[in-house]
Amino acid sequence: MKTMIMKRAFTSCFTSNTLLPFPRLGTNNITATTTITLLRLHSLSQSPTCPNPNHIPNHLTKLQQLLLEKSRVGFDKPDDALQVFDKMLRMKPLPRVIDFNQLLAALVKMKHYSVAVSVFSKMCSFTIPVNVVTYSTVINCCCHLKRVDYGFTLLAAIFKRGFVPNVVTYTTLLRGLISQDKFLEAELLFKNLLKHNQVEPNAVIFNTIINGQCKTGNTSQAMMLLRYMEKKGCMPDVVTYSTIIDSLSKDRLVDDALGLLAEMSDKGIRPNVITYSSLIQGLCNLNRWDDITQLLKDMDKHKISPDKHTYSILVDAHARDGKVKDAEYLIELMIQRGQNPNVVTYSALMDGYCLRGELDKAFAVLRTMRNKGILPNTQTYTILISGYCKKMKVDTAITLLEEMPLKGLTPTVETYGTILDGLFRTRRLDEAHKFYRKMLNQGLRLDIVICSTLLHGLCLNGLVVEAMSLFHKMESCGLVPHISIYNILIHGLFKDGKVDKARDLFHNLLLKGLQPDLKTYNIMIHGFCQEGLLEEAYKILLEMEEHNCLPNEVTYNTLIRGCFKNKMYHGGCVLIDEMVAHGFKADASTASMLFDLLQVKEQDPALLALQKKFMP
DNA sequence: CTAGGGTTAG
Numbered sequence: 001m002k003t004m005i006m007k008r009a010f011t012s013c014f015t016s017n018t019l020l021p022f023p024r025l026g027t028n029n030i031t032a033t034t035t036i037t038l039l040r041l042h043s044l045s046q047s048p049t050c051p052n053p054n055h056i057p058n059h060l061t062k063l064q065q066l067l068l069e070k071s072r073v074g075f076d077k078p079d080d081a082l083q084v085f086d087k088m089l090r091m092k093p094l095p096r097v098i099d100f101n102q103l104l105a106a107l108v109k110m111k112h113y114s115v116a117v118s119v120f121s122k123m124c125s126f127t128i129p130v131n132v133v134t135y136s137t138v139i140n141c142c143c144h145l146k147r148v149d150y151g152f153t154l155l156a157a158i159f160k161r162g163f164v165p166n167v168v169t170y171t172t173l174l175r176g177l178i179s180q181d182k183f184l185e186a187e188l189l190f191k192n193l194l195k196h197n198q199v200e201p202n203a204v205i206f207n208t209i210i211n212g213q214c215k216t217g218n219t220s221q222a223m224m225l226l227r228y229m230e231k232k233g234c235m236p237d238v239v240t241y242s243t244i245i246d247s248l249s250k251d252r253l254v255d256d257a258l259g260l261l262a263e264m265s266d267k268g269i270r271p272n273v274i275t276y277s278s279l280i281q282g283l284c285n286l287n288r289w290d291d292i293t294q295l296l297k298d299m300d301k302h303k304i305s306p307d308k309h310t311y312s313i314l315v316d317a318h319a320r321d322g323k324v325k326d327a328e329y330l331i332e333l334m335i336q337r338g339q340n341p342n343v344v345t346y347s348a349l350m351d352g353y354c355l356r357g358e359l360d361k362a363f364a365v366l367r368t369m370r371n372k373g374i375l376p377n378t379q380t381y382t383i384l385i386s387g388y389c390k391k392m393k394v395d396t397a398i399t400l401l402e403e404m405p406l407k408g409l410t411p412t413v414e415t416y417g418t419i420l421d422g423l424f425r426t427r428r429l430d431e432a433h434k435f436y437r438k439m440l441n442q443g444l445r446l447d448i449v450i451c452s453t454l455l456h457g458l459c460l461n462g463l464v465v466e467a468m469s470l471f472h473k474m475e476s477c478g479l480v481p482h483i484s485i486y487n488i489l490i491h492g493l494f495k496d497g498k499v500d501k502a503r504d505l506f507h508n509l510l511l512k513g514l515q516p517d518l519k520t521y522n523i524m525i526h527g528f529c530q531e532g533l534l535e536e537a538y539k540i541l542l543e544m545e546e547h548n549c550l551p552n553e554v555t556y557n558t559l560i561r562g563c564f565k566n567k568m569y570h571g572g573c574v575l576i577d578e579m580v581a582h583g584f585k586a587d588a589s590t591a592s593m594l595f596d597l598l599q600v601k602e603q604d605p606a607l608l609a610l611q612k613k614f615m616p
Numbered sequence: 617c618t619a620g621g622g623t624t625a626g
Contacts, residue, residue, distance in 0.1 A: 096619095097619080098618075098619050099619090100619090101619040101620070102619055104619085104620085105619060105620065108620085131619090132620085133619050133620045134619085134620080135620090136619095136620045136621070137619080137620045137621095138620095139620090139621095140620070140621070166620095167621080168620055168621045169620085169621080170621085171620095171621040171622070172620075172621050173621095174621090175621070175622075202621095203622080204621055204622045205621080205622085206622090207621095207622045207623070208621075208622055210622090210623095211622070211623070214623095237622090237623095238623080239622050239623045240622090240623085241623085242623040242624075243622080243623050244623095245623090246623065246624065272623085272624095273624080274623050274624045275623080275624085276624090277624045277625075278623080278624055280624095281624075281625075307624085307625095308625080309624050309625045310624080310625080311625085312624095312625040312626080313624080313625050314625095315625090316625065316626065342625095343626090344625055344626055345625080345626090347626050348625080348626055350626095351626070377626095379626060380626085382626095383626075
């Protein structure tokens with residue numbers, strides 16, 4: 001009870017009213033035994049095909065063989081495993097713990113987590129001996145079922161029965177916490193485990209925490225933890241390096257990632273296909289094709305074959321870059337090399353066609369998938385729906401949306417977001433409202449992204465009042481508005497002529513400690529310029545410099561046009577000089593405005609000065 | 617040697 005963990009465990013124990021038998025989780029449609037399975041099991045257990053029957057002293061070994069075979073090949077369905085389980089229950093003497101554990105492991109392999117949990121529950125009610133391995137396996141199932149709380153209940157049970165949780169048990173729980181976005185709790189638990197010497201940490205537990213740090217955007221801390229484990233004599237392995245390399249690649253710090261690749265190779269840790277795939281993805285995002293070619297050559301040299309992930313990354317990169325033909329070729333290539341493309345691969349290709357607006361081709365990909373027996377999933381549909389919406393073909397998009405449930409697919413907020421965006425952009429407000437209600441009725445929760453879509457759509461259609469009320473609703477729901485949400489609203493308010501409200505909202509975000517971004521400032525400058533409030537616009541320019549948010553080409557052009565529009569020719573001139581000094585150029589719109597001004601005949605000295613300055 | 621935990625694709 002000295003440690004955090006113990007406290008935690010026992011708290012969980014008391015908060016959950018059932019310790020044992022284990023609460024049933026989710027649905028498990030375990031049907032009655034089938035004759036066929038029974039017959040197969042029967043023939044297997046008496047099998048003359050056993051390599052050497054004389055070496056099988058009793059039925060336990062046969063069972064072991066069966067289990068080994070099954071955990072290698074996998075049960076065809078959870079029922080099979082349950083058959084084996086029932087058979088095991090009737091054996092005398094009872095099979096060893098290890099055999100039961102193997103059975104659970106086989107279920108985990110099939111991802112039938114809730115079935116595994118109910119088997120465990122039965123084991124408990126039949127008082128079949130279990131050990132810490134059994135518990136760890138079941139904790140893992142709970143974590144996969146997004147019930148880390150039950151995982152901790154089980155940890156309490158481990159203590160209660162006098163078992164000692166080990167590094168695997170804790171690693172499983174840490175991973176469970178991290179997968180539930182509870183990284184801080186995971187980190188705290190980990191620190192306490194080390195502090196109180198509750199575990200002898202190994203690479204896997206470190207890797208789990210490192211992965212959590214990477215997932216929460218703390219790659220530099222992950223790097224520090226890597227150095228720490230080296231210092232403690234726990235050598236990082238290929239997973240440690242791959243995890244950080246992947247994170248660096250996603251942070252666009254591919255050169256640092258390449259540095260780590262060199263480092264691991266120096267230390268004799270061999271990179272694998274995952275390491276290379278992560279790097280290739282990072283390079284793809286930066287369009288560094290030459291480096292990609294080099295890495296593929298390295299892989300070839302080290303006899304590491306690209307797998308379907310590697311190919312899918314490449315297909316996706318080419319497709320997003322508009323090179324759909326190359327993407328098609330890559331798919332051909334991967335098939336030739338025995339890596340079968342799957343739904344992810346084809347969805348990436350389809351996305352490429354959608355981006356190019358080639359919807360017929362995108363739809364053809366869907367047909368190809370069907371011909372190959374690859375089932376399109378929710379994301380496939382969302383990509384296609386988004387493609388149709390972008391082309392303003394919202395009716396086709398709606399048809400696809402309505403087709404989804406017929407295929408057993410459930411639209412996500414993302415799917416609805418795409419449809420709603422399409423409806424707003426085609427000004428079909430009643431339907432937008434209808435689908436919004438439908439989305440909520442399906443139990444889908446609003447998130448920041450869908451809110452941005454809605455706010456943008458409402459503002460686009462001049463419904464700023466409705467947008468503001470949704471904004472307040474968001475805040476009361478505990479959704480923390482991101483700066484881009486403010487950008488949408490401020491822009492909408494200005495467009496609607498509500499300068500005071502726009503100004504208020506801007507000050508509001510400052511009060512909340514939110515940092516305006518370049519877009520915020522540009523929107524403010526644009527809004528003030530439109531209203532002839534040039535001084536306020538200029539003050540924003542000074543403000544952004546103070547806040548280390550340097551103005552860009554858009555900032556200057558907006559302000560310069562604002563000056564000209566308001567006949568402040570001298571100010572415009574000064575700003576043009578300043579802009580040029582910063583290495584920016586007048587954009588098309590400013591240039592054409594300037595060109596028009598050169599034709600104006602007026603006795604304004606500032607205008608004459610301007611004309612003199614810019615007259616060819 | 618024998619059961620449980622870790623890294624990659626939209």
